[in-house]
Amino acid sequence: MASDRLNSYRAGPDERGRFGDFGGRFVSETLMPLILDLEKEYERAKTDPTFWAEMDDLWTHYVGRPSPLYFAPRLTERFGGAKIYLKRDELNHTGAHKINNVLGQILLARRMGKTRIIAETGAGQHGVATATVCARFGLKCIVFMGATDVARQRPNVFRMKLLGAEVVPVTSGRATLKDAMNEALRDWVTNVRDTFYCIGTVAGPHPYPAMVRDFQSIIGKETKAQMQEQEGRLPDTLVACIGGGSNAMGLFHPFLDDASVRIIGVEAGGHGVDDRMEHAASLTGGRPGVLHGNRTYLLQDADGQILEGHSISAGLDYPGIGPEHSWLHDMGRVEYVSVTDDEALAAFRLSCETEGIIPALEPAHALAHVAKIAPGLPADHLLVMNMCGRGDKDIFTVAEALGQEL
Amino acid sequence: MSRLTDRFAALKAEGRPAFVAYVMAGDPDPETAFAIMRGLPGAGVDVIELGLPFTDPMADGPAIQKAALRALDAGETLKGVLAMAARFREADKTTPIVLMGYFNPIYSHGVPAFLADAKAAGVDGLIVVDLPPEEDEELCLPAAEAGLHFIRLATPTTDDARLPMVARNTSGFVYYVSITGITGAAEANAAAVAPEVARIRAATGLPVCVGFGVRTPERAREIGKVADGVVVGSAIVEKIGAGESPEAVLAFVRSLSDGAKGAR
Numbered sequence: 001m002a003s004d005r006l007n008s009y010r011a012g013p014d015e016r017g018r019f020g021d022f023g024g025r026f027v028s029e030t031l032m033p034l035i036l037d038l039e040k041e042y043e044r045a046k047t048d049p050t051f052w053a054e055m056d057d058l059w060t061h062y063v064g065r066p067s068p069l070y071f072a073p074r075l076t077e078r079f080g081g082a083k084i085y086l087k088r089d090e091l092n093h094t095g096a097h098k099i100n101n102v103l104g105q106i107l108l109a110r111r112m113g114k115t116r117i118i119a120e121t122g123a124g125q126h127g128v129a130t131a132t133v134c135a136r137f138g139l140k141c142i143v144f145m146g147a148t149d150v151a152r153q154r155p156n157v158f159r160m161k162l163l164g165a166e167v168v169p170v171t172s173g174r175a176t177l178k179d180a181m182n183e184a185l186r187d188w189v190t191n192v193r194d195t196f197y198c199i200g201t202v203a204g205p206h207p208y209p210a211m212v213r214d215f216q217s218i219i220g221k222e223t224k225a226q227m228q229e230q231e232g233r234l235p236d237t238l239v240a241c242i243g244g245g246s247n248a249m250g251l252f253h254p255f256l257d258d259a260s261v262r263i264i265g266v267e268a269g270g271h272g273v274d275d276r277m278e279h280a281a282s283l284t285g286g287r288p289g290v291l292h293g294n295r296t297y298l299l300q301d302a303d304g305q306i307l308e309g310h311s312i313s314a315g316l317d318y319p320g321i322g323p324e325h326s327w328l329h330d331m332g333r334v335e336y337v338s339v340t341d342d343e344a345l346a347a348f349r350l351s352c353e354t355e356g357i358i359p360a361l362e363p364a365h366a367l368a369h370v371a372k373i374a375p376g377l378p379a380d381h382l383l384v385m386n387m388c389g390r391g392d393k394d395i396f397t398v399a400e401a402l403g404q405e406l
Numbered sequence: 407m408s409r410l411t412d413r414f415a416a417l418k419a420e421g422r423p424a425f426v427a428y429v430m431a432g433d434p435d436p437e438t439a440f441a442i443m444r445g446l447p448g449a450g451v452d453v454i455e456l457g458l459p460f461t462d463p464m465a466d467g468p469a470i471q472k473a474a475l476r477a478l479d480a481g482e483t484l485k486g487v488l489a490m491a492a493r494f495r496e497a498d499k500t501t502p503i504v505l506m507g508y509f510n511p512i513y514s515h516g517v518p519a520f521l522a523d524a525k526a527a528g529v530d531g532l533i534v535v536d537l538p539p540e541e542d543e544e545l546c547l548p549a550a551e552a553g554l555h556f557i558r559l560a561t562p563t564t565d566d567a568r569l570p571m572v573a574r575n576t577s578g579f580v581y582y583v584s585i586t587g588i589t590g591a592a593e594a595n596a597a598a599v600a601p602e603v604a605r606i607r608a609a610t611g612l613p614v615c616v617g618f619g620v621r622t623p624e625r626a627r628e629i630g631k632v633a634d635g636v637v638v639g640s641a642i643v644e645k646i647g648a649g650e651s652p653e654a655v656l657a658f659v660r661s662l663s664d665g666a667k668g669a670r
């Protein structure tokens with residue numbers, strides 16, 4: 001068993017919350033006891049059948065899981081290579097994978113007796129999911145959102161308000177997602193007794209990266225079983241988009257030890273990954289640093305100051321990435337690539353026109369990479385792409401990019 | 407012995423608390439910041455906390471966040487901060503300088519190089535907000551080896567079970583964060599702070615300075631009665647942010663230090 005663990009890509013993190021050199025607990029002393037409490041409670045919940053029974057019940061009846069693994073015939077035909085399957089997490093309640101994780105964290109918050117939930121959000125998907133589950137359980141919900149994002153994601157701001165959440169526009173710093181996360185952390189150090197911080201991605205101090213991954217792993221577990229049922233074997237390639245990296249980690253993690261499965265993460269290349277730094281590709285265009293509680297690849301200048309990411313997708317527009325992705329990158333187990341805003345836009349339209357699925361701009365990035373590799377793969381090659389969110393929220397952005405008025 | 411331990415020993419002999427002032431290096435520009443720093447000892451400052459600007463200061467309130475961005479916009483860098491400390495040290499051989507900031511600029515510079523450069527610049531100690539005892543191998547232990555004090559934060563959430571951990575590997579003094587919250591927010595309450603200071607002093611054997619939430623000479627006096635030192639940051643930084651001259655800023659610092667020193 002011991003050697004199995006050593007040879008596994010799925011054994012991390014260690015007791016210090018490290019994936020190799022990445023991860024850790026880089027937080028102020030005020031937060032440290034809170035994070036240790038959370039870790040203790042999560043460890044207890046993880047092995048508690050009643051916790052998972054409640055999760056399964058909510059996943060089935062409230063979220064609508066399992067999400068289908070859909071064979072996409074017209075995309076397959078268009079690319080003329082690999083068989084394309086889409087994992088339809090955009091069909092979840094609230095329209096994205098985010099709710100998989102939020103449910104787990106809110107159930108934990110309830111176990112811990114916390115009554116006030118805070119969250120950060122960029123595009124608003126995690127904020128909407130958090131507001132939704134808080135409404136479902138009658139919990140107070142405060143969502144921090146960069147003032148820039150509040151202005152460009154108005155429909156999601158209104159949704160959160162309808163769901164009873166308070167949306168706090170963050171004007172500090174540069175008023176984007178990373179500043180929203182800073183502000184959530186500031187709220188947490190101020191309200192330590194009653195508040196639970198519901199982080200939306202596989203980043204932050206330990207135990208968040210591992211905990212969020214575990215909740216999102218339902219995506220990969222279902223995919224494995226569904227592919228077995230439909231094709232009688234493992235898929236050959238997995239592709240998912242990456243901002244912080246939670247949908248990708250959820251799909252990838254159950255497959256990490258299946259050596260035959262090629263795994264590809266797609267970062268947001270914005271206007272192109274080059275010296276102008278007008279992108280959000282932390283792995284392909286950044287270097288290791290420490291931010292928001294963990295060591296990971298970051299977009300930063302030569303002096304260690306954090307840079308703003310850029311992407312047409314507000315959900316990928318974060319200067320960091322989950323620490324486990326950084327480790328998988330350095331280990332070479334997962335390949336990380338990037339696609340530009342323009343490539344993602346083209347893939348967005350392709351999905352609408354060929355499969356009748358309006359994708360979020362985030363998975364449109366994954367599809368753009370699929371479009372590059374699928375034509376060169378044989379017809380019996382099974383490729384799964386995570387369709388992690390639907391695109392209703394993005395129609396204004398896309399209309400603007402296409403020069404159309406709504 | 408070090409400048410820091412010497413200074414606290416001397417203050418103890420005098421029977422008065424230390425007055426610790428925080429200013430952000432490079433705020434609003436490197437020259438003005440230096441003019442203010444140079445004047446701090448003359449305005450009654452016993453220990454200088456020199457802020458290392460960072461784009462994402464997660465434990466700081468609006469005043470210090472804005473100061474950091476002003477400094478960065480004016481071109482401040484880690485090298486610039488160390489050069490400022492070295493320039494100060496040319497004329498002042500005794501006032502301890504403690505760098506306070508976040509880990510990433512230090513990590514980016516490289517820990518061994520940073521420690522050597524800081525030591526050479528005449529820096530005496532480090533306060534790095536996002537390095538709890540759980541991450542001591544990153545900087546705390548190498549700093550001790552390089553002869554720099556690593557000063558720990560203790561907070562209202564640091565219970566008796568954690569205190570020994572907070573005390574371990576630390577030296578110089580302990581910085582007690584008097585509130586759960588960010589810099590410059592709520593007001594510290596001397597009655598609530600007194601037993602905490604006693605608890606931390608007993609567990610660590612180190613002087614305990616109290617900061618976060620001290621904004622006026624009156625409050626500095628109250629806190630000075632119960633603590634070994636009083637730290638003021640945001641209230642000073644706000645004056646700098648409002649564009650006040652170095653003379654006006656230093657006059658305000660003098661009023662705060664008079665408050666702290668009138669405590670006992």
